[in-house]
Amino acid sequence: MAYQIIVCGGLAPDPLQTLEPVTTPTGPGLKNELMLPNVFDPWAGHALYEAANLAKNQPGSTIKVVSLGPKAKLQQVMMTVAQKLPFELIALDGPGGGFTDAVSVSKALADAIAAIPGFDKSQALIFGGWESATRGAGVVMQMVGERLGITEQFLAVDELTVDPDGALVIKERVEGGKHQISKCAAAPAVLAWATGSLPEPPNHPQTGMANMRVMMPALQKAKPTALDPAAIAYAQVALPAVTRQTRIVKDVPAADIAAEIAAWIKQ
């Protein structure tokens, strides 16, 4: 079965950067946000690597990545991501980051997907992360699906296989560290991925070169995409408080330390 796999993935600031919330004229933001190096959102990254694996096993399948973010940042991030697997980029030039509104973002993504030439819903698998690393709302993929009229939706997916009869077998994370296995007769479906099980593919420069020849013009022509600034208002933003309690011990066996930590967690 050949699928049209569409991966929704945004950007996130490189996690090692200093992330300091500030107030900007357009609402909350991060200090020097546009100067911070970005990475492809790690959750969407898992979705993308799973997409590559699926496409390899399902000949004829295609992968398109729909990404909303500042054009220049998208370009920088693609210099790495585009070397990992062959895909086509649909770039939406607009605001990124964690303070954008999930409803508006889902609309921008769904509109872009619906406008893809040759988009065939019956073959569509809409992939994304179960949440973004920036906003962490965990609601965008469901709304994208709803807007496209795709109601078979799976959240926190860790595994997808395709049965010989073409049915999708999907393993989702549920409470208590367990998985729920569902069978979905056929595409279309939305799959919001947790970690999956695949490592980050190594860079393959030749793939990168081939991808970039197409991506660079696409980036130049990226559609300016505005989000409704009034869609959301933040009362307050703050960094999560870091609390650290350190006790220095000497000559205590590792097993005893582990037992003490376990007891503390259970408290």
Next chain:
Amino acid sequence: MHATTPPKQQEFLKTLPGDDIRQLLWRFSDRFDLQMLVQSVRAVARGPVARLVANGGRNTHEWTPEKNALLTDFDNSGITAAFMDPHEGGYLEGPKNLALSLIAFELAWVDAGAATCSLATHLGLSPIHQRGTKEQKDYYMNLAAPAPGKVTKRAAFALTEPIPYVGVETGILCGKIRIAEWPEGGEPILEVNKRGRFITNMGFADFVTAAVESDDPRIQGTCMVILEEGDPGIFDRGVPTRKLVMQLSSTSDPVFQLKVPASRIVGGYSVVNGKIVPTYDHGAVIEAVFRRTRVGVGLMTSAKLLSAVEPLIRYHRDRFRGSGVVVPGSPRYELGLQQKEDVTHRLLDIWAVGEAGASLGFLTARMYDELDPIEKLKDAALAEQGIGGGMSAVKYLRKRSVEAIEFLEMQSHHESLRNKARYAALEADPVIQYLVTDGQANVLCPATKLWNTGYGNKMMREAVSLMGGYGITEDCPGFLSYKWMDSQLEATYEGPEAVQRRQLSMTMINEVFLAQFRTWIHDMRRVAATEPGTGACTVASAMHLWLWTLEHLQHAKDADGAKLYQSNRQGVTFPMADALCWLLASRAQILDVEHLRREGAGGVIAEGFEGTVAFLTDLCHIQAARAAGEVARICSELVFGYMRHPSWDRSDECSTCFKEEELQQLESLIPGASGFTSEFIRIDGSHDSKAGPCVQSTGLRDFTRLRSKLDGCLAGALLAKDRAADSIQKVMIPAALDYPQ
């Protein structure tokens, strides 16, 4: 002076310059192939390479499986194949000097041994790439290109020999070739005897390009020859060198005693009157190889200086945090050691040298990318005219250099003042363009290798010093002490400093280069007219002083009547070479920042652009002033140092001395008037207690005028430093270093 005063509300640097800034500065913002390469190499450098260093991988001389695993990382990330053309298994089109320089830069950001390991592989292939026959290129590039399901074969380059043979002087070779067999009508079989010293990659190399000399009347001169493991005879890798640095590269003293077919002579051979005549002697091969690979080595040291900035800022800021005594919000808590001016000023010196070296190195790398196709066109043009290689080409090119100078002079004039047809003809002539570009490259390459590594090494010591005791431990963030020690090797291998100075002392007096240099003085003044804060005017004045001094030294004699500027007078030529490097580096830095200012404006760089440009401009000014100081010192020393100091004992040198009674008379007329001179003879015949009459600079007025003008040009440089120090205190740095320690 007023012109250099910045607007009051100058923006400061908000974050450390990121990829978008670097791509503009070093001119690869339109090269996505290179941008991808940088990301791939960085992932290897800050991933497996950094982990290996952090885990103590450098603590052994042996080539361990862990070190060997890096080779696979190089293959998988495209580092190995970056050297090859697409039809050879590579993926980058066109000349690759900038690409290979970026690889060296990114790897050395973390560990120069890893950079050397990758560079040596390319170095081993370089003789074949530059001078090999088509068959040799096809065969060995294919062997060395990584591909799925195939074992990558690796190269080494063996020139250096055990003492007392080849080192800096490549003229005397001990490695020999003889004809072992020469079957009737068939390919001669050569017997090669070569011992190497300090050969990189020997722990794992599968084939070696070795420099050898004929030990047989039936072979002419010297050549380079390809030796493979598996050739009949001895292919002994030798024991690992007990080197103190760059342990992520493999070095040993190999011994080769092998029989190989004559088709292994790099570039092939012809048989003339029953004698094997190699197409290229070893010197011709080595020249083509080194002039390119040395650039990457220079950039390695610059990468390390720039890599030191973030760990140093973090160390200084965090120095007193967490004690409980120093309260958050207090200056001591927030700024730590950055409260101390010297700390920020010294960091700026390190940073400025890193920027200048990187600008110089990448400029040179780009120039070789330009030169490669021009050189091919030039070769074709010469061939068309029936001019072969060797002396006939040298003579022809020398003759045409007059036209190259004419072209450069026309270039410095305004378009409306040029003879358009003549200019267009010279511009379209590949021989003229070759002479112009080659003249520059021949200076820029040794300058990069010499200055970036030599002075960079001194600044790396400063960086270690700024980390205090931590700096000299294995735990130092950013591996600074390793980087410092390693840079001594960068200054040594591929030709130590003396070799670079020697080359510069010859290439920098090439009239085509000097004509170009004169146009650069005007260019710097033009930049200064719009951007005085760059220090470009200071650089222009220092260039003027250097040029004056060079011309003076070329004609002047020392006190004994011996010529000053001559090849065996390294005390004259070498310091002038050093002085030139300072100027070239400073100029390159200014040109890069000017490019950034133009191309990054108008929202191309989304945020913080003004602050970044203002800061980088101040760094240019700091560096320009330092360069001017060095040039002034060196020039003064050379101009005056070979003169004999006037002596009280020589009556001709005392002829202008006053008599004590003359001064007494003068004093009686105008009290205090005698104080203008201390050069007088007392009634008892004695003089003031000093070395002798002061030196009269008759004939050197121009020099003293230029020198004192240059001193004045330093105005504003330390104001720039104060401003930049402000940025150092304010700039936001990442929460943690992106590689382990």
